[in-house]
Amino acid sequence: MNILNKEVLSKVPEVTLIFWIIKILATTLGETAGDALSMSMNLGYLYSTGILAIFFSVAVIAQIYTKQFHPIIYWITIIATTTLGTTIADFVDRSLGLGYAGGTTILLTLLLASLFTWHRTMGSIAVDTVSSPKTEVFYWVTIMFSQTLGTALGDWVAGTQGLGYLASALIFSCILCAIAFAYFKTKISRVYLFWMAFIFTRPLGAVVGDFLDKPMSEGGLGLDRYMATATLILLVLFFIFTFKQKASKKVH
Template structure:
C-alpha cells in the first residue's frame, strides 16, 4: 500500500531554478552528444537515430516501471530524448531534404498534436498529473517531439535566418526572459508557460551546443564534441548534487 505522501507525488521533478539549469545543460549535451555519434564517429544520422531511439525506449520503459521519482533515471531519460531529437531532426532536415523550415513546421504539428491528444485523453497536460503510465507515455512522447523541434528550430534560426549561434542564443534567451516575466507579472496559465519554456530551452541548448563544437570558420569555438559533452555531463551531475531534486506534487 502506498502512503498518502507517496500518492501525492508525481514521477517528475518539481519545477525550480535548478530544474531549468539542469534542463538547459541536458539539451546542450544532447546537441554535442548527438553530433559526436553521428558526425565525429561518422555513423550518420540514420544509424545514430536508431541507436539513440533504442536508448530512449529503454529509458522510458524504466521510467514508467519505476515506483517513484528517481532523479538520475529521470535526467538520463531527458538526455535520451534530446540526443535522439538531435539526430532525428538532422536526419529529417538534411538527409530527407525537407529543410529546417519544413522540419520545424512538421515537428511543431506533431508536438501540438501530442499535447492535444494528451489533453483530450486525460483532461490536463500539467506535469502535476504525471503519475500514471498513460500520463507518463504522453509526457515522454511530447518531450521527444519538443526536443526534436528544438533542434530543427535552433538550426533554422542560426543558419537559414542568418542570426548565427550567438544571435540565435540571444533570441531564445530573450524569449525565455519574457516567459519568466509573464510567470511573475501575469495570470497566464502556468502549464502553458511551462511548456513554452520547456520547448524554448531546447533550441537554446542546440545553438549553444553548436557554438561549442562547430568550426571557427562557421562561427563556433571548435571544441572537441567529446570534451564538451563530458563537461556538460559533469555540470549536470554537479547540479543534481547542488540542487536537490524533489518530486512534483500531483494534481487531479
C-alpha cells in the same frame, strides 16, 4: 486522513530554477552528444537515430517502471530525448531534404497533436499529474517531439536565417526571459507557460551546443565534441547531486 486532501507525488521533479538550469545543460549536452555520434563517429544521422532510439526506449521503460521519482533516471531519459531529437531533426532537415522550415513545421504539428491528444485523453497536460504509466507515455512522447522541434528551430534560426549561434542564443534567452516575466507578472496559464519554456530551452541548448563544437570558420569555438559532452555530463551530475530535487505533487 481525508483522501481528497492526500498528496500524491508525481514522477517528475518540481519546476524550480535548478530544474531549468539542468534542462538547458541537458539540451546542450544532447546537441554535442548527437553530433559526436553522427559526425565525429561518422555514423550518419540514420544509424545514429537507430542507436539512440534504443537508448531512449530503454530509458523510458526504466522511468515508467520506477515506483517514484528518481533524479538520475529522469534526467538520463531527458538526455536520451534531447540526443535522439538532435539526430532525428538533422535527418529530417538534411537527409530527407525537407529543410529547416519544413522540418520545423512538421514537428510543431506533431507536438501540438501530442499535447491535444494528451489533454483530450487525460483531461490535463500539467506535469504534476504525471504519476501513471499512461500519463507518462503521453509526457515522454510530447517531450520527444518538443526536443526534436527545438533542434530544428535552433538550426533554422542560426543557420538559414544567418544569425549565427551567439545572436540566436540571445534571441532564445530573451524569449525565455519574456516567458519568465509572464509567469511572475501575468495570469497566463502556468501549464501553457511551462510547455512554452520547455520548448524554447531546447533551441537555446542546440545553438549553444553548436557554438561549442562547430569549427571557428562556421562561427563556433571548435571544441572537441567528446570533451564538450563529458564536461556537460559532469555539470549535469554536479547540479543533480548538489541540489536535491523533490518530486512534483498534486492533491486529490
